[in-house]
Amino acid sequence: xxxxxxxxxxxxxxxxxxxxxxxxxxxxxxxxxxxxxxxxxxxxxxxxxxxxxxxxxxxxxxxxxxxxxxxxxxxxxxxxxxxxxxxxxxxxxxxxxxxxxxxxxxxxxxxxxxxxxxxxxxxxxxxxxxxxxxxxxxxxxxxxxxxxxxxxxxxxxxxxxxxxxxxxxxxxxxxxxxxxxxxxxxxxxxxxxxxxxxxxxxxxxxxxxxxxxxxxxxxxxxxxxxxxxxxxxxxxxxxxxxxxxxxxxxxxxxxxxxxxxxxxxxxxxxxxxxxxxxxxxxxxxxxxxxxxxxxxxxxxxxxxxxxxxxxxxxxxxxxxxxxxxxxxxxxxxxxxxxx
Amino acid sequence: xxxxxxxxxxxxxxxxxxxxxxxxxxxxxxxxxxxxxxxxxxxxxxxxxxxxxxxxxxxxxxxxxxxxxxxxxxxxxxxxxxxxxxxxxxxxxxxxxxxxxxxxxxxxxxxxxxxxxxxxxxxxxxxxxxxxxxxxxxxxxxxxxxxxxxxxxxxxxxxxxxxxxxxxxxxxxxxxxxxxxxxxxxxxxxxxxxxxxxxxxxxxxxxxxxxxxxxxxxxxxxxxxxxxxxxxxxxxxxxxxxxxxxxxxxxxxxxxxxxxxxxxxxxxxxxxxxxxxxxxxxxxxxxxxxxxxxxxxxxxxxxxxxxxxxxxxxxxxxxxxxxxxxxxxxxxxxxxxxx
Numbered sequence: 011x012x013x014x015x016x017x018x019x020x021x022x023x024x025x026x027x028x029x030x031x032x033x034x035x036x037x038x039x040x041x042x043x044x045x046x047x048x049x050x051x052x053x054x055x056x057x058x059x060x061x062x063x064x065x066x067x068x069x070x071x072x073x074x075x076x077x078x079x080x081x082x083x084x085x086x087x088x089x090x091x092x093x094x095x096x097x098x099x100x101x102x103x104x105x106x107x108x109x110x111x112x113x114x115x116x117x118x119x120x121x122x123x124x125x126x127x128x129x130x131x132x133x134x135x136x137x138x139x140x141x142x143x144x145x146x147x148x149x150x151x152x153x154x155x156x157x158x159x160x161x162x163x164x165x166x167x168x169x170x171x172x173x174x175x176x177x178x179x180x181x182x183x184x185x186x187x188x189x190x191x192x193x194x195x196x197x198x199x200x201x202x203x204x205x206x207x208x209x210x211x212x213x214x215x216x217x218x219x220x221x222x223x224x225x226x227x228x229x230x231x232x233x234x235x236x237x238x239x240x241x242x243x244x245x246x247x248x249x250x251x252x253x254x255x256x257x258x259x260x261x262x263x264x265x266x267x268x269x270x271x272x273x274x275x276x277x278x279x280x281x282x283x284x285x286x287x288x289x290x291x292x293x294x295x296x297x298x299x300x301x302x303x304x305x306x307x308x309x310x311x312x313x314x315x316x317x318x319x320x321x322x323x324x325x326x327x328x329x330x331x332x333x334x335x336x337x338x339x340x341x342x343x344x345x346x347x348x349x
Numbered sequence: 350x351x352x353x354x355x356x357x358x359x360x361x362x363x364x365x366x367x368x369x370x371x372x373x374x375x376x377x378x379x380x381x382x383x384x385x386x387x388x389x390x391x392x393x394x395x396x397x398x399x400x401x402x403x404x405x406x407x408x409x410x411x412x413x414x415x416x417x418x419x420x421x422x423x424x425x426x427x428x429x430x431x432x433x434x435x436x437x438x439x440x441x442x443x444x445x446x447x448x449x450x451x452x453x454x455x456x457x458x459x460x461x462x463x464x465x466x467x468x469x470x471x472x473x474x475x476x477x478x479x480x481x482x483x484x485x486x487x488x489x490x491x492x493x494x495x496x497x498x499x500x501x502x503x504x505x506x507x508x509x510x511x512x513x514x515x516x517x518x519x520x521x522x523x524x525x526x527x528x529x530x531x532x533x534x535x536x537x538x539x540x541x542x543x544x545x546x547x548x549x550x551x552x553x554x555x556x557x558x559x560x561x562x563x564x565x566x567x568x569x570x571x572x573x574x575x576x577x578x579x580x581x582x583x584x585x586x587x588x589x590x591x592x593x594x595x596x597x598x599x600x601x602x603x604x605x606x607x608x609x610x611x612x613x614x615x616x617x618x619x620x621x622x623x624x625x626x627x628x629x630x631x632x633x634x635x636x637x638x639x640x641x642x643x644x645x646x647x648x649x650x651x652x653x654x655x656x657x658x659x660x661x662x663x664x665x666x667x668x669x670x671x672x673x674x675x676x677x678x679x680x681x682x683x684x685x686x687x688x
């Protein structure tokens with residue numbers, strides 16, 4: 011895996027007071043789920059159901075699908091590695107910048123990789139075996155390629171399209187392609203239950219795709235990969251789905267406000283985003299994001315995501331995920347004083 | 350994975366009152382660990398450290414090793430699949446009967462498999478790439494091949510030997526080969542923290558092997574596979590290791606008592622075991638273990654492990670793991686009435 015993922019506060023001891031590095035929404039309902047889980051710890055004394063039958067059925071009800079359109083995984087990361095394994099050796103397009111695990115998983119299984127900007131999805135005349143993208147995209151919060159992805163699915167029925175929707179519920183507008191899965195047997199959606207619901211430590215995700223594809227993935231899994239308490243959390247989430255979702259509209263509005271204030275500071279530019287996280291870039295001659303990160307964490311207790319290791323970005327890019335107004339003030343003070 | 354693993358109580362609704370099917374020790378200290386975890390649920394709101402640095406260091410201290418001799422995994426199952434991946438396509442010996450996941454993992458990665466009884470370990474003149482075994486063995490509690498495994502390590506330094514020690518701490522006598530790892534760079538020990546400590550739902554295991562081997566395994570992992578609460582449990586276990594271990598001597602004594610009573614019933618024979626679980630076999634003409642299992646669960650609320658799907662065993666084999674005296678009486682009543 012890439013070193014330098016967000017939420018790497020474990021590398022900084024007690025220095026971090028304000029964490030802008032992780033895309034997990036800062037206003038969330040994780041506390042309610044944790045309260046519930048505190049009464050369900052006995053589940054750890056038994057093996058988890060390796061098929062996650064109950065959770066699959068609950069998710070299927072929620073999304074109005076048959077359970078055989080769903081596969082529950084140990085976070086979306088296990089889903090990525092399973093999919094990369096299934097298409098081992100394939101000719102694969104990855105849109106960039108994007109989450110490094112797509113590339114890492116594909117490298118492990120010897121894909122022949124080509125990296126394209128999302129704007130080039132529409133221009134692929136010779137289809138690949140696989141196109142890999144995210145909606146909304148991470149790290150930039152881009153959603154403008156939604157139509158391009160759907161058109162690609164239609165134009166290239168023999169090519170599979172993986173869409174990572176980990177952050178779909180953090181957009182103010184509906185971006186998901188879930189409703190399209192029934193119409194496109196080549197469309198594979200990967201979801202994370204632990205981003206929307208702010209429990210990244212619990213490792214719970216799922217794949218929604220045509221049953222014939224999931225039947226080919228199932229034999230590649232190592233069993234019991236999902237912890238029993240994660241299954242409990244998933245079941246509880248499904249039973250209280252809408253009330254546990256974060257206030258995406260509010261978060262995006264706050265993020266846009268923060269972005270506006272960051273943009274007022276000379277020496278840094280912003281990239282428009284539809285999510286509570288967004289990319290920023292130091293101007294030439296203002297040092298690197300790594301230097302800025304080190305300065306902010308040691309001098310201001312503010313952790314940002316150095317985005318230099320996202321393919322196609324520069325050493326000057328960094329990612330911010332909106333936090334409390336107080337944290338925002340600390341960030342703005344730190345940025346102003348650095349620049 | 351194989352269908353029909355133990356602890357499949359989720360398949361029987363509320364029928365199961367006494368569960369002899371899982372090898373998790375019935376007298377254990379899981380409650381203390383759960384009490385601790387109830388105060389650590391906040392850990393789920395952050396990504397787990399993908400390197401499990403703290404837990405590796407604690408385990409290393411406990412076993413008096415350097416941390417680079419350790420790799421923390423999502424249960425021992427993830428360890429098996431990683432090892433099978435590393436030796437993909439290899440010529441592999443698996444001792445039988447044994448846990449079906451060794452075989453499943455090797456099949457997935459296209460090993461050329463040969464199955465041998467543990468008594469044949471000493472007779473391998475042409476070494477394989479890999480020899481895979483368990484100490485004590487599951488399902489039969491056999492430990493007599495300990496010396497054979499060590500001799501094989503010495504005789505075939507170019508062959509790797511994987512020893513699954515999930516149940517090593519449930520033997521009344523010391524069987525582990527951990528002390529031998531430093532002397533045999535081809536010896537790979539797989540451990541589970543969730544058998545000894547009775548938390549199979551938490552999914553936590555580790556590999557102890559030469560750092561050069563672990564360095565080759567690390568790139569095959571999908572990151573964050575171990576849940577944050579599992580890491581917390583592991584850290585707590587390391588800090589209170591000996592007091593959280595089960596009373597193996599007592600459990601084995603109780604198991605031998607139960608085995609003795611089962612052996613009094615006409616129509617069933619026993620296989621000697623060094624662990625709290627043991628194999629039994631219906632005599633010819635007494636039906637199958639599947640029939641016995643169905644009878645016991647529906648008529649007596651007693652769940653046993655049909656062992657017919659362990660390679661080299663017959664449809665008449667079943668496994669029992671000692672439970673409370675009350676449960677033992679229910680089992681004996683059920684067996685007597687079936688036979």
